[in-house]
Amino acid sequence: MSVCSLVSEDDSHKPIQLHHQHSVTLGRGPETKIKDKKCSREQVELRADCNRGFITVKQLGVNPTNVDDVVVGKGNRVTVKPGQRLYMVNQQYPYRVRFTEDTSTPRSAAELSKPSKRAHRMSSEGNAEKIKSPANTASDHHRMSDDSPPPKKIPSSGSDKSESAGHWSQGLKVSMQDPKMQVYKDDRVVVIKDKYPKARYHWLVLPWDSISSLKALRLEHVELLKHMQRVGDQMLQQCPDAHKLRFRLGYHAIPSMSHVHLHVISQDFDSPCLKNKKHWNSFTTDYFVESQGTLYTKTAGYSKLQINVFVVL
DNA sequence: GTTCTAGAAC
DNA sequence: GTTCTAGAAC
Numbered sequence: 001m002s003v004c005s006l007v008s009e010d011d012s013h014k015p016i017q018l019h020h021q022h023s024v025t026l027g028r029g030p031e032t033k034i035k036d037k038k039c040s041r042e043q044v045e046l047r048a049d050c051n052r053g054f055i056t057v058k059q060l061g062v063n064p065t066n067v068d069d070v071v072v073g074k075g076n077r078v079t080v081k082p083g084q085r086l087y088m089v090n091q092q093y094p095y096r097v098r099f100t101e102d103t104s105t106p107r108s109a110a111e112l113s114k115p116s117k118r119a120h121r122m123s124s125e126g127n128a129e130k131i132k133s134p135a136n137t138a139s140d141h142h143r144m145s146d147d148s149p150p151p152k153k154i155p156s157s158g159s160d161k162s163e164s165a166g167h168w169s170q171g172l173k174v175s176m177q178d179p180k181m182q183v184y185k186d187d188r189v190v191v192i193k194d195k196y197p198k199a200r201y202h203w204l205v206l207p208w209d210s211i212s213s214l215k216a217l218r219l220e221h222v223e224l225l226k227h228m229q230r231v232g233d234q235m236l237q238q239c240p241d242a243h244k245l246r247f248r249l250g251y252h253a254i255p256s257m258s259h260v261h262l263h264v265i266s267q268d269f270d271s272p273c274l275k276n277k278k279h280w281n282s283f284t285t286d287y288f289v290e291s292q293g294t295l296y297t298k299t300a301g302y303s304k305l306q307i308n309v310f311v312v313l
Numbered sequence: 314g315t316t317c318t319a320g321a322a323c
Numbered sequence: 324g325t326t327c328t329a330g331a332a333c
Contacts (some may be wrong), residue, residue: 037319037330062319168314168333192317196314198314276327 009094018048102281
């Protein structure tokens with residue numbers, strides 16, 4: 001009897017052996033190394049018929065499993081023969097089935113070399129635009145000849161794009177330049193309303209000088225920080241509800257947004273934008289580093305907060 | 314930072 | 324059934 005293997009065309013893991021008439025459930029997990037949340041942990045149920053040389057695949061997950069360009073559909077079962085390609089989910093994670101004889105019969109080899117029997121029911125966008133990239137070829141050299149390379153998973157670039165202008169983390173730099181957002185400005189700082197206020201009053205004080213993060217602060221910034229603090233205090237003084245609300249001024253220890261910014265926030269936390277634990281914790285725990293009276297000059301005691309230089313204000 | 318969503322947890 | 328959570332995308 002021949003032996004059936006499920007072979008990852010991405011070469012992302014070793015072939016998985018399918019025993020004759022034994023059901024195997026596969027999906028997201030260590031066996032396939034698929035981490036894509038769109039892929040269920042139990043995405044497919046596979047069963048090999050080693051005598052007849054095919055497997056059946058039943059789609060268990062919600063998102064589509066394909067055999068070539070045909071969606072299996074949840075709850076449905078179809079066959080996969082050598083030459084056909086099984087995509088675990090969303091036309092990604094391509095697999096082939098391979099039957100190898102442990103005897104010397106040539107049938108398996110003949111089967112393997114058969115051209116794809118896939119019906120050309122491809123939609124017009126089909127595979128015409130899919131160009132095999134040179135980077136693909138190195139790992140492809142064992143693949144059977146085929147005119148349709150699998151959809152290429154495009155890995156996110158290794159380069160850090162978070163510093164590029166359009167990235168979400170650069171949003172404050174855009175907002176602070178927008179006159180409609182500004183509620184105060186002078187020659188050193190600008191104040192804007194937080195776009196997603198976590199309380200009834202929530203301002204951000206930003207220096208015009210580009211200081212990407214607290215880690216970039218140096219002693220020469222002390223006067224600027226003091227000025228930011230003074231401007232923050234002025235915001236309270238002009239606030240009509242200041243007398244009945246408590247305020248805190250401070251920095252997030254590990255902010256998501258680039259460009260140093262001082263939060264000036266009332267302590268009512270009455271806001272539809274305060275939606276989860278992370279929001280709450282970011283203003284009510286040590287993650288919120290109060291600016292006034294805070295003194296650190298080295299990382300020592302505050303290494304967890306990733307602050308290099310902090311000063312008495 | 315927010316939003317969206319699948320799957321887990323309840 | 325609803326809520327929570329963790330990732331991914333932006």
